[in-house]
Amino acid sequence: MSEAPQYRLIIADDHTLFRGALREAVSGLFDGVAIAEAGSFDEAAKLLDAGGETDLVLLDLSMPGVRGFSGLMYLRAQYPSVPVVIVSANDDPSVIRRCMEFGASGFIPKTLDVEGMRAAIERVLKGGVWTPPDVDLEGGSDVESSELMGRLATLTPQQVRVLMMLSEGLLNKQIAYELNVSEATVKAHVSAILQKLGVESRTQAVIAASKIELGQWPQAASANN
Secondary structure, three states: OOOOOOEEEEEEOOOHHHHHHHHHHHHOOOOOEEEEEEOOHHHHHHHHHOOOOOOEEEEOOOOOOOOOOHHHHHHHHHOOOOOEEEEEOOOOHHHHHHHHHOOOOEEEEOOOOHHHHHHHHHHHHOOOOEOOOOOOOOOOOOHHHHHHHHHHOOOOHHHHHHHHHHHOOOOHHHHHHHHOOOHHHHHHHHHHHHHHHOOOOHHHHHHHHHHOOOOOOOOOOOOOO
């Protein structure tokens, strides 16, 4: 009989080649490890919803289904017991700090070599935190951004999803269809979002959410990767 895997991980990245590189890095760490791959955020969420304990999610910040920090926000709200490590090509120190403030257990730049990735993943699986050693995590955000991030962190998982869809320009009936809920439920979520963010309109909510991305995603409007 084969032994049960020692760890179960999900690699969520829309680049097939990079998922393969991450799989190689993780596979070299342990004898028993089960690795599931997701090419979109929805696929990653379905893997988590499918049941079974997941020890770690390796999440790309920019992939189909997410924008900015929304994927990380959703995972931390919906699956608070599952550690999430961000793996991204955007290694700006302010981005790394915000990922950690939103509850990531680590940040791995895509430029890191395989041995470095293995060391980072091993530390997190053992209960630690890993970020690039040359990044100052104390250089915090300005007061306004910190307050906004605190407000965003109070959103429920479903409210995060609704805000993501509002940011994409979807109407209430479109959001209701995507989430398989009534329009009245969507309206209730929107009202709660406005209250929690301290704004008065959907447009203001979208602007507030986008403020934490300004300057961090120079290609966000034209690229998905």
